[in-house]
Amino acid sequence: MRMFSIRRRRLLKGITLETLAERAGIGKATLQRLETRGDCTFENFIRTVLALGMASEL
Known part of the structure; x- marks a missing residue:
C-alpha cells in the first residue's frame, strides 16, 4: 500500500495550513x-x- 503525506497532498491541492x-x-x-x-x-x-x-485512500 502506498503511503501519502498529508502536507504534500495539502500543497498539491493548493490549500493553506490555516484553511485545512x-x-x-x-x-x-x-x-x-x-x-x-x-x-x-x-x-x-x-x-x-x-x-x-x-477517505477512499484509508
Whole structure:
C-alpha cells in the first residue's frame, strides 16, 4: 500500500495550513504537529483526511 503525506497532498491541492485546519475543525498547531511529526489523535487524523477528500485512500 502506498503511503501519502498529508502536507504534500495539502500543497498539491493548493490549500493553506490555516484553511485545512479550519476545514478539519482542528487547530493550526495540531495540524502542524501532524504534518511534521505525525503526532495527533486518531480523531484529528481522520478529520484531516476527510477534509482533504482522501477517505477512499484509508
